[in-house]
Amino acid sequence: MNGDTDTEIILQKSLEGKQLTLQExxxxxxxxxxxxxxxxxxxARAVKERHFGNKVFLYGFVYFxxxxxxNCSFCFYRRSNSESVRYRKTDExxxxxxxxxxxxxxxxxxxxMGEDPIIHNGDHYRRLIDxxxxxxxxxxxxxxxxxxxxxxxIFDQLRDAGVDWFACYQETHNRNLFRRLRPxxxxxxxxxxxxxxxESGLLAEEGIMIGVGESQRDRxxxxxxxxxxxxxxxxxxxxxxxxxxxxxxxxxxxxIDELVTLAVMRLVHPTKLIPASLDxxxxxxxxxxxxxxxxxxxxxxxxxxxxxxxxxxxxxIDDGSRSVEQIEDSLEDLGVIRAPLSxxxxxxxxxxxxxxxGANS
Ligand code: SAM
Ligand code: MD0
Ligand code: SF4
Numbered sequence: 001m002n003g004d005t006d007t008e009i010i011l012q013k014s015l016e017g018k019q020l021t022l023q024e025x026x027x028x029x030x031x032x033x034x035x036x037x038x039x040x041x042x043x044a045r046a047v048k049e050r051h052f053g054n055k056v057f058l059y060g061f062v063y064f065x066x067x068x069x070x071n072c073s074f075c076f077y078r079r080s081n082s083e084s085v086r087y088r089k090t091d092e093x094x095x096x097x098x099x100x101x102x103x104x105x106x107x108x109x110x111x112x113m114g115e116d117p118i119i120h121n122g123d124h125y126r127r128l129i130d131x132x133x134x135x136x137x138x139x140x141x142x143x144x145x146x147x148x149x150x151x152x153x154i155f156d157q158l159r160d161a162g163v164d165w166f167a168c169y170q171e172t173h174n175r176n177l178f179r180r181l182r183p184x185x186x187x188x189x190x191x192x193x194x195x196x197x198x199e200s201g202l203l204a205e206e207g208i209m210i211g212v213g214e215s216q217r218d219r220x221x222x223x224x225x226x227x228x229x230x231x232x233x234x235x236x237x238x239x240x241x242x243x244x245x246x247x248x249x250x251x252x253x254x255x256i257d258e259l260v261t262l263a264v265m266r267l268v269h270p271t272k273l274i275p276a277s278l279d280x281x282x283x284x285x286x287x288x289x290x291x292x293x294x295x296x297x298x299x300x301x302x303x304x305x306x307x308x309x310x311x312x313x314x315x316x317i318d319d320g321s322r323s324v325e326q327i328e329d330s331l332e333d334l335g336v337i338r339a340p341l342s343x344x345x346x347x348x349x350x351x352x353x354x355x356x357x358g359a360n361s
Contacts, residue, residue, distance in 0.1 A: 007036045011043045014267040026220040028264045032256070044263035044293030047270045052295050055339035056331065057273065058324055059108045059144070059298040060101030063308050064089040064131070068114025070148070072182050074171075074212060076242040076313060077114045083244045085308050088116065094131060095138045097305060102139045104324040106300055107344040109139060110167070112310070115148035125154045129161045136162025141341065142348045144205070149185075149193055155200035164348055166197035169207035169235065173225045174218045181212055194231055201355050203348065205273075207235035210261055211253030219261055223268050232351055233273040233296070236261040238280050240311040255281065259292040266293030279309045282316035283326070287334050297327060 010024045020028075031040055065088045071078045078084070089097065098109045111132065113119065119128050128147055136143060144165035145158060155166070170191060171181050178187050194204040206229055208214070208222045219236075226234045238258040241248050258280070265274055275298040276289030286297065301307050303320040316322045328338060 022220050026216055029216050029219050040263050041292055044266040047266055048293045048295055051271050054336045056336050057107045057296045057339055057344050059110050060106035061110050061299045061301050062097050063112045064094050065113040065116040067116040069117045070115050073246045081244050098135045098139050102141050108142045110144040112146035129157050132161040132163055149190055152196045155196050159200045165203045167205040168193040171209045172214050173222045203232040205233035206231040209239045210236050210258045211239040235275045237277050262292040262294050278322050279311045283321045
């Protein structure tokens, strides 16, 4: 089921807006022959352009605490890694970083943290809500929060403090694999984060990792589960092995696996936002991801501020390559432009209106 004609039939079907079966999604995910790959990427780009033109959105990344109570097997910041890079930014630093990212031209500030015991500590997330409120008072762009898992009753308060987006990636929708990747964490509680966020009127992002032991069928299944969840942004990120972690010597997947996954995600989720993360291959990985159908550049990090990335804690950061200024040069070469901020603010507002239930102030 991988000849040119089969591929063409499935691509045609998705172009007509018809729903693909699990088998068809899997067949597309298995394409590796160069002519079929070209057709897949071409089609994904055409679908993206149909909905978003040549405009992309840029997300600023503020990893404000790298302390974590969890022990995810893939993560550099896992509790047991005594050689990790640990820091906790002060309130003033978080505001300064967010404001300067806004001034540099990003469309969104992504406030991300490990499950820092100081914040996940039983005081009803007062500190987290305060941080969001402070940043919301300081910036006018939408805010994404990536805090790990929080109790259901916190979502309304986070929304009222100014959160627009809630990001929490399942990594896989295969429960056995989840158990290995995120030991001692509850699959259903994590999956519920996305549902609870949307019930509170927030937009939600779901994501998977590529190359962590999942099968092609697992990837196809995840793409379908994401459809069912009706989240607004979906991502696939290649696993990058981290020193001093249980998966340090695992062989990662070739990046083509991520690119094909992004393209198939675009076909199955034509109107959603799909990130091209700078956190995997740095700036040199931008064009292949945008060409595969991604339309958001994530993990923009200002230089020389002592901030880390997640999968690449230093790559391209301190020389300024992950700043908006530098990214815009690459965008121009790729024939895409930074969307006007008003486009993004309008999109977020429209999508939140559809979710109903408590529009954000
Ligand atoms: N601590 C919170 C959590 O885990 O939900 C928020 C941090 S979130 C930005 C961390 C995400 O980065 C993970 O969900 C995973 O998808 C990605 N990530 C972490 N380590 C990675 C690695 N070694 N390679 C690729 N992606 C990684
Ligand atoms: C990224 N390193 O965009 C970030 C991170 C968290 N919401 C996003 C995985 O690639
Ligand atoms: Fe902690 Fe998130 Fe890393 Fe897991 S992925 S160890 S929760 S920072």
